[in-house]
Amino acid sequence: xxxxxxxxxxxxxxxxxxxxxxxxxxxxxxxxxxxxxxxxxxxxxxxxxxxxxxxxxxxxxxxxxxxxxxxxxxxxxxxxxxxxxxxxxxxxxxxxxxxxxxxxxxxxxxxxxxxxxxxxxxxxxxxxxxxxxxxxxxxxxxxxxxxxxxxxxxxxxxxxxxxxxxxxxxxxxxxxxxxxxxxxxxxxxxxxxxxxxxxxxxxxxxxxxxxxxxxxxxxxxxxxxxxxxxxxxxx
Ligand SMILES: *Cc1c(COP(=O)(O)O)cnc(C)c1O
Numbered sequence: 001x002x003x004x005x006x007x008x009x010x011x012x013x014x015x016x017x018x019x020x021x022x023x024x025x026x027x028x029x030x031x032x033x034x035x036x037x038x039x040x041x042x043x044x045x046x047x048x049x050x051x052x053x054x055x056x057x058x059x060x061x062x063x064x065x066x067x068x069x070x071x072x073x074x075x076x077x078x079x080x081x082x083x084x085x086x087x088x089x090x091x092x093x094x095x096x097x098x099x100x101x102x103x104x105x106x107x108x109x110x111x112x113x114x115x116x117x118x119x120x121x122x123x124x125x126x127x128x129x130x131x132x133x134x135x136x137x138x139x140x141x142x143x144x145x146x147x148x149x150x151x152x153x154x155x156x157x158x159x160x161x162x163x164x165x166x167x168x169x170x171x172x173x174x175x176x177x178x179x180x181x182x183x184x185x186x187x188x189x190x191x192x193x194x195x196x197x198x199x200x201x202x203x204x205x206x207x208x209x210x211x212x213x214x215x216x217x218x219x220x221x222x223x224x225x226x227x228x229x230x231x232x233x234x235x
Contacts, residue, residue: 005049011227012037012055015210019221022214033214036081038206038224040065041231044072050227051078059083059102059222062234063090070097083165083203083222085139088112095158096120102165102203102222105129105141110153117158124158127165127203130187132180140166143187150191163201163219164188174209181205181216 001009012035020030038059039047047058047069056077060066061084070080079099086094086103091112094101104110104126117124128149131140141149146164153161164187168180181204188199205213205221213221224231 002049004046005053008046008050008227009053012050012053015223015226019210019214022211026215026217028214028217032219034220036083036203036220036222037227038083038222039069039228040084040224041234042224042228044069046228047078048073048076051076057081057099057220059224061085063093067093067097081220081222092116095124096122099125100162100201100220101126102220103127103129103139104153104159105131105139105149107149107152110149110156110159114156114158122158123160125160125162126153127163127201128153128161129165129167130184132166132183132187133169143183146187147191147194150195154195154197161197161199163199163203164191165203165220167204167206168209170208174212177209178212178216181209181213181218185217 019033023030023033034057036057036059037055040061057079059081081100082094082098083102088108091109095113095116113124129140130146131142153159164184166184168177171177184202184204192199201219202217203220204218207223207226210221
């Protein structure tokens with residue numbers, strides 16, 4: 001194993017350990033928490049190296065960068081997650097190319113993904129991103145509008161709604177993010193009852209706040225810095 005691969009393997013093993021600990025702490029099974037390694041702005045070679053150690057889920061934020069990595073790594077057996085803000089006019093490049101799109105936050109975007117998925121004769125798995133803390137963040141549907149958007153998505157045969165995602169504002173103390181995570185779980189539970197569907201996934205928790213996220217029910221955690229180190233600047 002080269003040095004970088006060794007480093008990535010060790011860091012990821014530490015994260016897995018911490019995730020498992022947090023899960024057990026909350027009486028949850030460690031297998032119920034999936035680690036999405038957020039590789040944005042890191043080279044395709046890092047993804048390949050980490051994939052060779054058994055990591056299967058990778059998260060990317062930028063359409064162009066993600067598609068070019070997919071091309072570079074064609075044949076590598078991994079699942080791609082689109083977790084970044086997505087403009088409606090780029091939805092056509094994303095539908096069908098990612099195992100899960102975490103960041104659907106408007107009916108226009110949902111429709112665009114649906115249209116492309118239908119034209120590809122496929123079904124795109126998605127999460128709805130919810131803006132829980134308000135003000136400080138721009139992405140995510142407002143909680144008041146969530147039921148309406150969820151209902152719309154459920155009517156689109158090109159999409160399969162698998163759950164919810166949120167990204168709290170940055171807090172120095174991760175405990176301050178806990179109420180946001182708890183709220184996402186409550187919103188999910190409410191939708192399941194109201195709409196009579198199963199929404200198994202809660203995508204929440206990043207490098208700085210994954211412990212409370214797992215304790216509050218995260219099934220997908222999106223971790224970048226803790227695995228890959230600091231990101232180089234974009235551009
Ligand atoms: C970059 C990013 C992450 C990973 O953040 P880290 O703090 O590096 O773990 C997770 N989720 C989203 C939506 C991101 O944009």
